[in-house]
Amino acid sequence: MNRGGSSPSAAANYLLCTNCRKVLRKDKRIRVSQPLTRGPSAFIPEKEVVQANTVDERTNFLVEEYSTSGRLDNITQVMSLHTQYLESFLRSQFYMLRMDGPLPLPHRHYIAIMAAARHQCSYLINMHVDEFLKTGGIAEWLNGLEYVPQRLKNLNEINKLLAHRPWLITKEHIQKLVKTGENNWSLPELVHAVVLLAHYHALASFVFGSGINPERDPEISNGFRLISVNNFCVCDLANDNNIENASLTGNNFGIVDSLSELEALMDRMKRLREEREDEEASQEEMTTRFEKEKKESLFVVSGDTFHSFPHSDFEDDMIITSDVSRYIEDPGFGYEDFARRGEEHLPTFRAQDYTWENHGFSLVNRLYSDIGHLLDEKFRMVYNLTYNTMASHEDVDTTTLRRALFNYVHCMFGIRYDDYDYGEVNQLLERSLKVYIKTVTCYPERTTKRMYDSYWRQFKHSEKVHVNLLLMEARMQAELLYALRAITRHLT
């Protein structure tokens, strides 16, 4: 089996990392610095996005129709690289924030704030603090979780689990929310809240993964908002994307190297398509591959934390510096690998036993009408979205690649597809990409420009945004599946 691509890049990572570590240390002392790039994203050069934007009238139309703030925010700008998807994204987001639903409008925004706070995503928090006040929310609530009604506070537990370890959600959690006397949640309300939580956890992944810059225009900031914004330090506002040093952006790798990498990837994809039938993997082999992928994903991040900075150090940093934590409790609770060594074996989620199409959809749509269709369309859209291009090559069938990305995310959340050969993941996704995926889906707040830059160097930015979209939706679906399965179990 050819895994040529992985070893050199791993070595390269290592080289970079000593370098990077120095920068990070240095950077910690000078917390305040300005983002490197202007424009909507810190990762993507401004002209890439803007170029695409000016041509696109459709986006403007969509923004007018569905945006809650009524302007083109940075997320939308970056997403508008994929207009087809943007439409279903905005439509579903608009529906859950503004249209008929069991929850009052300010509550919806507050839940969004709670969800974003789990990942310290100040961009989303600011945005929704604004909207929260605009829709008539009580300003006092913004002082933190202690100031909100018990009912909303109760949501904290499920928010925490959904964001970091969705597989721990059981029907007992649901029961605790549904049957608590005066503070209880009705099932439609709960489903609405769960959809919002999953959406904003996933969106936080996208924001960090694409390095979305904070909104700049000052005109919308009213008095209160200024204050609340000022509570965050500048590094928060920049989503920590600026820890990159200009000296690092100079590429250490020859172009020839990465070109051959791309060729090799395409070669492997082609081979996978053609030679599938020849390779008769036994059942044990398949199971092992899934387990291996799970295990490896564990290794992926521990490696990364090792060469960025020590784990505890990082977390302390987070808690102290950000005011975001007032919207959450237990801020130390984070992603923990599904396949932890030495712990009791958690049952794998068999995808075929609880699928979105068959089960999730029916439940969601039953309790919160129409959102099912919108989400269904969005998942379908992102799964099938392709331009049949890869970097400079055209007419490429990227199905296997997209499926590998999607299933890899689910794999990290312990969801297994019987009909998928997890060996493919290993062949198609290089190590640096795996690091990126793992970070974006599990610890989005730790994403750096280096990670973003280090994989698929030949690919266009729009393609990397496409990857981010896939990661985001895969994550949202995984969270929803776990939550909805728990609700189903509660119902039966």
Place this chain on the structure above:
Amino acid sequence: MEKMSRVTTALGGSALTGRTMHCHLDAPANAISVCRDAAQVVVAGRSIFKIYAIEDEQFVEKLNLRVGRKPSLNLSCADVVWHQMDENLLATAATNGVVVTWNLGRPSRNKQDQLFTEHKRTVNKVCFHPTEAHVLLSGSQDGFMKCFDLRRKDSVSTFSGQSESVRDVQFSIRDYFTFASTFENGNVQLWDIRRPDRCERMFTAHNGPVFCCDWHPEDRGWLATGGRDKMVKVWDMTTHRAKEVHCVQTIASVARVKWRPECRHHLATCSMMVDHNIYVWDVRRPFVPAAMFEEHRDVTTGIAWRHPHDPSFLLSGSKDSTLCQHLFRDASQPVERANPEGLCYGLFGDLAFAAKESLVSTESGRKPYAGDRRHPIFFKRKLDPAEPFVGLASSALSVFEMEPGSGSMSWFVDTAERYALAGRPLAELCDHNAKVARELGRNQVAQTWTMLRVIYSSPGLASAASLNHSVGKGSSCGLPLMNSFNLKDMAPGLGSETRLDRSKGDTRSDTVLLDSSTTLITNEDNEETEGSDVPADYLLGDVEGEEDELYLLDPEHAHPEEPEYVLPQEAFPLRHEIVDTPPGPEHLQDKADSPHVSGSEADAASLAPVDSSFSLISVSHALYDTRLPPDFFSALVCDMLRFYAEQGDVQMAVSVLIVLGERVRKDIDEQTQEHWYTSYIDLLQRFCLWNVSNQVVKLSTSRAISCLNQASTTLHVNCSHCKRPMSSRGWVCDRCHRCASMCAVCHHVVKGLFVWCQGCSHGGHLQHIMKWLEGSSHCPAGCGHLCEYS
């Protein structure tokens, strides 16, 4: 057992016997299939694959096909099918995309026969050809259907569903070469097994995935499909275009559908989510299932009729790890429990009401109420025996026709429009509203307003005078029409005894309606006496027979006049408020709660002789002197509001609530208030009184109500030139870059209210057009049209 003998003949000798029973499996089942001898059933799931023998009293495990030390994914079955020609042949579809065939005739422990690993994704369905021994069809998530010849190692042909996942494949029972497949995008395709290049026919059957389909066992062209959109549809495929012949709406997504043998219109369904029951539907009766099996505790995943010619045995497997045999005679029949009733308003206010005959006849035991025979006839009643449906209970249909003018609600409209609810001091509001009510001849209401004024505003000379006036006035007239819309329509219906000739069983027919309505004595003759100042003169004969329930407040007064005199309802609250007796409110309460309100009122009223008005005034003066706080009355006022609301005059209740505001609000619970508000707003909107309803919404303090005005506030405008929606601003079109609405008078853009003539469609600023049309009757645009402005 007669039933059994009938079954025996149907099956030609081999009788099926058994009872409703279930057995526990070790793991959740995904699918089941029956052997052709109807004595064995195979159950397959993620971690189970067993054959059970069906015996009379129980299921007996016969064979475990899951052999080998290590569980293989090939054994994780999504579907299983037993060949209907060969008792030894089975096929399973595995979740990892493998199709496996099993030969029970193999001597070894492992019965696995062949392995087809051609599908890339989960195989959702496998299906044997009904008559060919070696042909197997599979449909997979990867969008392909494959046809296998079991004598060969690989597939014979592959059918492509254009990258949409295949959810079900079924060979047609009658057409040798045809099979149907259903897809995740809602399509159904018909294929000829000989032509793998393209499908014969394709149509969209459902919105969302079509999970299952089943060919009718006898009717060649009928195909039933079930989808995630909670529908079962029956298609006639014989015609040129597939035609939907029946549609059954279920309460959850449909996972399996199976035609019931020997019953042309019956089919069984089960759901994949939320709903655990199995339903048998008569497709001609799509709203109520013909039978229902409720044994399972989790979703049912597989259903199968035990024998292709026996309609009474149904087998099912479920996620709750049980295998069940259901007997049709043990099924619960929702139809039995349901009380089919229909109620519908016609275009002109006619009311049709249908109910099961048995239901009507039980009610007919009650005696029709006396005392209302002399009432004018409001409705004519026709009785129509509705056509019985599949031998079910026949039902009685009554149609109530509205006599022209009788149901007029003009008082309601007038009142709503003329009432003042806010913006002035309380006293003025009350006076104004009292005046409005009086002018409309609703004296009780007028009286109430006056009373409220007296209670809640500061005392003065004027109040005494108006009180005097209204008392005199109020007592002079009969019971005003206070009842609601519904009651009003129904109550007189009771009195009407005329029926059309073809009605049958009229004795029971007139009793359907509410008994409480009889207590409302509507008497139109009262109008004549209006204006008379002497209440004692007025005689109302309707109260016969109700005296025994009267509450006598003042026996020595009441007795002499009792049978003849009636004071209107107004006098009632008045009396209690003014006579300074603490127990007053309780008495009122008693009466308000009693169903015979009007009766007791009649009696309470009867104590008012000529001099009553005088005494009343004097009492009220005394009242002011003692300065009772308004709070003292609030309980009373609340009762009064409830009384009005119960009578159906929710208008009064809401109006008073708004006018009094904080004074009474806290005494009535939120929900009741909300309920009143919503009913009043609903009524107003039915009468197109948008302005009033809006005002009410605005003035309401209930959160749920006031947010009504905040929902769907967007108004979409289309450009007058290109007919496209104008998205950014209401007056400039982004597409044709023209101003859409110009004022015909001043030729400027209209940015606010735009008024236009419906004849020539010219228009402009509201003020400009008004001014213009004062001077000229022609259109300001010069088109020559004679515009009308109203």
